[in-house]
Structure formats: structure tokens, C-alpha cells
Amino acid sequence: MRANERRTMTTPTSATRGRKLVPLHCDDLSQFAKTLRAQLDEHLQKTPGAAPSHVQLLNMLARSAGHRSMQALRAQAVLKPPAAPPAPTPAAPLGAHAQKALTQFDEHGRLSRWPYKFSVQRMAMWGLWLRFDSGRPYTEREVNEILKAWTTYGDHVTPRRELVEMKLLGRKDDCSVYWKEPQRPTDEIRTLLQALRARQA
Numbered sequence: 042m043r044a045n046e047r048r049t050m051t052t053p054t055s056a057t058r059g060r061k062l063v064p065l066h067c068d069d070l071s072q073f074a075k076t077l078r079a080q081l082d083e084h085l086q087k088t089p090g091a092a093p094s095h096v097q098l099l100n101m102l103a104r105s106a107g108h109r110s111m112q113a114l115r116a117q118a119v120l121k122p123p124a125a126p127p128a129p130t131p132a133a134p135l136g137a138h139a140q141k142a143l144t145q146f147d148e149h150g151r152l153s154r155w156p157y158k159f160s161v162q163r164m165a166m167w168g169l170w171l172r173f174d175s176g177r178p179y180t181e182r183e184v185n186e187i188l189k190a191w192t193t194y195g196d197h198v199t200p201r202r203e204l205v206e207m208k209l210l211g212r213k214d215d216c217s218v219y220w221k222e223p224q225r226p227t228d229e230i231r232t233l234l235q236a237l238r239a240r241q242a
Contacts, residue, residue: 063115067106076105133228135236139164143236150240152192155199163207167230168237169200170209173221184210184219 067073080101084093093101099111135143142164147153152169156162172191173179179187188197204210205219212219226234 063111065102065106073105077101080104133232135232136229139229139233142168143233146237146240147193148240150191150237152194152200154194155196162203164230164233166200166203166207166209167226167234169204170221170224171234171237173210175221175223177220179219181212181216181219 103111138160141161145154145156145165156165185197208222210219211222
């Protein structure tokens with residue numbers, strides 16, 4: 042179990058069917074464990090060799106998570122039911138240039154023609170940027186091989202140059218090493234990239 046993790050049993054069993062389940066949440070798992078251990082040590086000092094009863098253990102768990110008692114935790118669960126999970130953020134709509142850029146790629150996500158409009162070219166370059174891995178160096182030959190694999194119209198040099206011009210790829214002055222530049226695409230470009238990921242060959 043990790044810190045900041047919530048565990049709630051939701052599948053009814055013969056022991057839980059017919060009664061309300063009470064979720065227990067802790068913000069700091071390490072502190073939770075220390076508090077629980079201290080309570081268990083105290084209990085064993087008072088009653089050596091005797092394990093805590095079911096009710097005592099429930100109260101220990103509740104106190105370790107910052108509640109006064111199990112009864113207080115149960116009352117809070119009744120008064121404040123768990124919040125519903127947030128609705129997924131809808132994908133940003135594609136603008137005209139992004140929609141046009143998407144049509145330049147085939148069903149496998151390969152760029153099948155060089156876009157005529159400059160604005161569409163810039164959008165399409167993000168689709169090629171997607172095919173490089175972050176945090177690793179590439180030789181020029183490796184860059185060429187990737188671009189040849191993800192284009193079908195016979196020109197890998199132009200997109201290579203444009204990727205560098207747009208700072209989507211970086212390279213040394215002698216062109217011996219290339220790398221993928223870390224970028225933060227706009228919401229619209231992220232939607233475009235999602236659509237292209239779905240077209241994997």
C-alpha cells in the first residue's frame with residue numbers, strides 16, 4: 042500500500058453483506074503505521090499476551106487515521122458519503138488546421154504527403170515528433186530511419202529539417218547527435234496526437 046492510497050472493499054461477502062462498509066483513508070501511511078504500532082505496544086503492556094479485541098482493533102485503526110474512534114469514523118461516513126470520481130476531461134476539439142493535418146496521415150499513422158499550407162505542416166510535425174523517444178540520443182542515420190518509417194512520400198530530409206527548426210528535435214552543430222526536445226503540446230495538439238496514436242501500424 043502506498044501513502045495517499047485509499048482502499049475500500051466494495052464486493053459483498055458473507056461477512057459484509059447487509060451492512061454498510063466504512064472506507065478508511067490515510068494521508069501518510071508511515072505515520073499511520075507508527076501510530077498503530079504505538080497503540081498495539083501500549084495494549085500489550087497493559088495486557089501482556091492478549092491480542093486486542095475486534096472492537097479495540099477497529100478503534101486503533103480509526104485513531105491511526107486521525108479519527109477519535111471507530112464510531113466517529115462511521116458517523117462521518119454516513120454524513121459525508123465518498124465524493125463521486127471527477128468526470129474525465131473531454132478532449133479538446135480539433136481546429137481546421139489540425140483536422141487538415143490529420144488527413145495527411147494514412148490509416149497507420151504515417152505521413153503520406155507533405156502538406157501544402159505552412160500552418161498544416163507545423164501541425165503535422167508534431168505527429169512525427171511523437172515517434173521519437175525522450176531521453177535518448179539518436180544518430181542522424183537513426184533519425185532518417187524513423188522518418189522513413191513514418192512517411193510514405195519519399196522525402197525524409199524536409200521533415201527532419203522542420204523538426205529541428207520547430208525545436209521539436211535538437212541536434213549538435215556537427216549533426217552527429219539528435220534528441221527529442223521536451224515540449225508541452227497544447228490541448229488541441231494533444232488531441233491530434235491521441236488520434237495518431239490510435240493509428241499505430
